[in-house]
Amino acid sequence: MLKRRIRKKLTVNKVIALIFLCAVAVILIKQQSNINYYNNKISNLKSQIAAEEELSEDLKKKSAIYSSDYYIEKVARDELGLVMPDEKVFIDASAN
Structure with a gap:
């Protein structure tokens, strides 16, 4: 009877330990x-x-390129047709 009780207690402890280890394994896998x-x-x-x-x-x-004076002057001349205040523009009439 005593052996049976000890065996039963050991079996219950083994089951509890196994459940605990499984829970720890699941938690570790989830963490990983x-x-x-x-x-x-x-x-x-x-x-x-x-x-x-x-x-x-x-x-x-x-x-840096677009804010440079060279680029601003180039765009003003080429795209907007602007000239400097003291500059004279000659138009070739024979090019028509």
């Missing part, structure tokens, strides 16, 4: 899944940051 998910998300965000920084550098270069 979350870690992998967030690592992938971080990787994607880092690549997006790199792309945005490259775009930012490109826009800074274009801004």
